[in-house]
Amino acid sequence: xxxxxxxxxxxxxxxxxxxAGCSSTGGTQDGDSYGSQDGSTTGSGTSGTGTGxxxxxxxxxxxxxxxxxxxxxxxxxxxxFDYDRDTIKSEYESVVMAHARYLRANPSAQVVLHGHTDExxxxxxxxxxxxxxxxxxxxxxxxxxxxxxxxxxxxxxEERPAVNGQDESAYSQNRRVVFNY
Amino acid sequence: xxxLSKVWLFCVLLLxxxxxxxxxxxxxxxxxxxALPIGVVPFAGSEGMPEDVAQIVQDDLExxxxxxxxxxxxxxxxxxxxxxxxxxxxxxxxVRYLVVGSAAQTDGGFELQFELxxxxxxxxxxxxxVTVRGNDLRGAAHxxxxxxxxxxxxxxxxxxxxxxYVTAQGIGDNMQFGLYVADADGRRSEQVLTSDExxxxxxxxxxxxxxxxxxxxxxxPAIYIQDVATGQRVKATSFDGINGAxxxxxxxRRIAMSLSKDGQPEIYIMDVANRSVERIxxxxxxxxxxxxxxxxxxxxxTSDRSGGPQLYQYSMGGGEAQRMTFTGNxxxxxxxxxxxxxxxxxHRSSRGYQVARQDLSGDRLVVLxxxxxxxxxxxxxxxxxxxxxxQQGNSGVLSAVSADGRSSFRLPSAQGDVRxxxxxxxxx
Numbered sequence: 267x268x269x270x271x272x273x274x275x276x277x278x279x280x281x282x283x284x285x286a287g288c289s290s291t292g293g294t295q296d297g298d299s300y301g302s303q304d305g306s307t308t309g310s311g312t313s314g315t316g317t318g319x320x321x322x323x324x325x326x327x328x329x330x331x332x333x334x335x336x337x338x339x340x341x342x343x344x345x346x347f348d349y350d351r352d353t354i355k356s357e358y359e360s361v362v363m364a365h366a367r368y369l370r371a372n373p374s375a376q377v378v379l380h381g382h383t384d385e386x387x388x389x390x391x392x393x394x395x396x397x398x399x400x401x402x403x404x405x406x407x408x409x410x411x412x413x414x415x416x417x418x419x420x421x422x423x424e425e426r427p428a429v430n431g432q433d434e435s436a437y438s439q440n441r442r443v444v445f446n447y
Numbered sequence: 448x449x450x451l452s453k454v455w456l457f458c459v460l461l462l463x464x465x466x467x468x469x470x471x472x473x474x475x476x477x478x479x480x481x482a483l484p485i486g487v488v489p490f491a492g493s494e495g496m497p498e499d500v501a502q503i504v505q506d507d508l509e510x511x512x513x514x515x516x517x518x519x520x521x522x523x524x525x526x527x528x529x530x531x532x533x534x535x536x537x538x539x540x541x542v543r544y545l546v547v548g549s550a551a552q553t554d555g556g557f558e559l560q561f562e563l564x565x566x567x568x569x570x571x572x573x574x575x576x577v578t579v580r581g582n583d584l585r586g587a588a589h590x591x592x593x594x595x596x597x598x599x600x601x602x603x604x605x606x607x608x609x610x611x612y613v614t615a616q617g618i619g620d621n622m623q624f625g626l627y628v629a630d631a632d633g634r635r636s637e638q639v640l641t642s643d644e645x646x647x648x649x650x651x652x653x654x655x656x657x658x659x660x661x662x663x664x665x666x667x668p669a670i671y672i673q674d675v676a677t678g679q680r681v682k683a684t685s686f687d688g689i690n691g692a693x694x695x696x697x698x699x700r701r702i703a704m705s706l707s708k709d710g711q712p713e714i715y716i717m718d719v720a721n722r723s724v725e726r727i728x729x730x731x732x733x734x735x736x737x738x739x740x741x742x743x744x745x746x747x748x749t750s751d752r753s754g755g756p757q758l759y760q761y762s763m764g765g766g767e768a769q770r771m772t773f774t775g776n777x778x779x780x781x782x783x784x785x786x787x788x789x790x791x792x793x794h795r796s797s798r799g800y801q802v803a804r805q806d807l808s809g810d811r812l813v814v815l816x817x818x819x820x821x822x823x824x825x826x827x828x829x830x831x832x833x834x835x836x837x838q839q840g841n842s843g844v845l846s847a848v849s850a851d852g853r854s855s856f857r858l859p860s861a862q863g864d865v866r867x868x869x870x871x872x873x874x875x
Contacts, residue, residue, distance in 0.1 A: 386800060388780040388793050388822055389647060390692040390705060391749055391756055394712045394733040397689055420667045421689060425645035428619050430841060
């Protein structure tokens with residue numbers, strides 16, 4: 267039995283329209299290429315420079331985004347977590363803030379927060395941990411004034427790793443929350 | 448029209464090849480030094496038949512860890528019936544038991560005859576004529592293995608059972624998932640479902656006719672119940688949040704599961720007939736991975752209410768759930784032995800995540816596996832083996848260890864990851 271949900275095709279078609287209509291940059295969607303181990307890099311995506319640059323400045327200094335940026339879905343759509351933690355690390359606060367601004371400025375925009383874990387531990391327990399991570403982002407956005415009706419959470423647990431591998435560099439890229447519009 | 452039929456042929460080939468690739472093979476990884484020496488003589492008349500019945504029986508017995516089969520090359524006599532067995536010959540080869548037999552083609556299939564001999568006691572233990580309809584020589588061989596196993600060990604054989612498991616290929620947004628059912632030896636795999644969204648946590652109904660599982664095919668988790676023979680299925684739950692970890696009650700009327708519709712994941716019990724759900728746990732922590740005790744009177748589940756994940760037991764009829772595990776700071780995904788006296792679980796040791804066993808009456812925990820990235824233990828219906836998922840190199844493979852930890856084997860797949868095994872109940 268082959269399942270190809272119509273919804274998925276529709277969503278893909280829609281997202282192409284959305285990207286074509288809203289984005290002039292060539293940035294990656296998921297941000298799987300962002301390093302996070304040393305904590306020295308952070309995505310901001312709020313600068314609206316159109317260069318496709320993957321790395322923004324550290325939190326605090328990249329906060330001067332204008333109205334123009336809020337009309338676009340922020341480019342950086344993935345943030346990473348420490349092992350067994352659901353705390354949003356300070357270096358990713360600017361990323362979440364950018365999404366908060368976008369969602370506040372676009373009340374009809376909807377985001378699905380996908381929570382992911384690394385592969386260690388049992389699958390269903392990891393489903394719960396992935397939900398905690400996505401839930402932490404949802405609460406943060408809510409505190410920033412984003413309406414609950416614009417957000418939903420889906421945990422994928424360890425089922426959809428971003429990268430293969432059994433070392434910390436792979437694990438750290440798999441412990442993530444992805445903003446899906 | 449011609450091009451259409453070519454496409455059709457291609458699809459058929461694709462299906463056949465993907466089904467073939469999901470077959471699993473067996474590698475014995477640890478043999479027990481207490482295994483019983485047994486000889487399984489090639490069945491007379493079986494040359495040229497589609498399956499080597501004696502070889503299947505020999506492999507079944509060896510995989511159980513309780514038997515140490517004699518190599519065929521060491522058999523300088525190959526009797527096919529008890530009257531021809533020279534006990535001295537086999538005693539000199541240190542064989543304690545001997546299986547002899549013959550095979551013949553019939554109109555509708557095959558006829559197999561086998562006899563089991565006690566070499567030291569110099570007697571015939573059992574013998575039977577097995578009629579095989581169609582091509583089901585493998586099924587007949589597993590049946591013979593069951594009879595031999597039970598006669599010698601007094602434990603019901605589980606060679607005629609099935610395993611369900613999930614396969615995954617690809618990475619990130621580009622993945623393919625499959626749900627399969629295969630014989631307990633990994634052969635004759637059949638595809639139950641494929642999806643480009645995750646499939647998880649297959650669970651057999653106690654009568655072995657249905658599987659409950661989690662599928663993300665609507666881009667969020669839902670629990671489905673599917674009839675294995677017909678493929679017919681229904682969506683059982685699709686609440687907001689997690690719909691996970693389905694586990695059938697022993698009477699088949701209820702399914703315990705983890706739902707996060709009211710906030711954090713809690714254990715619920717669904718009535719299969721009317722789909723109503725009753726909440727069992729209620730706290731601010733993760734509660735998931737429920738399993739029913741064989742008598743249906745209690746549920747074992749994973750909870751992090753004390754900090755990290757530990758196993759708790761809830762008794763039907765109320766009361767606080769009792770913490771069951773105290774060794775280490777990660778014990779999860781518990782499963783009862785069929786007699787309800789032991790639990791098998793994933794324990795994080797200093798080496799990694801390993802399959803472990805604990806008596807229900809005590810808190811001493813024994814690690815069974817030698818691998819260190821283990822998941823999803825599932826107990827054979829006769830309690831002798833535990834199948835689980837682990838990693839071999841960079842691939843997910845299924846592995847099994849005997850309940851006493853003495854022997855183990857692996858079921859590697861030709862390609863992709865294999866995970867989430869579920870051992871079926873007895874099917875006959």
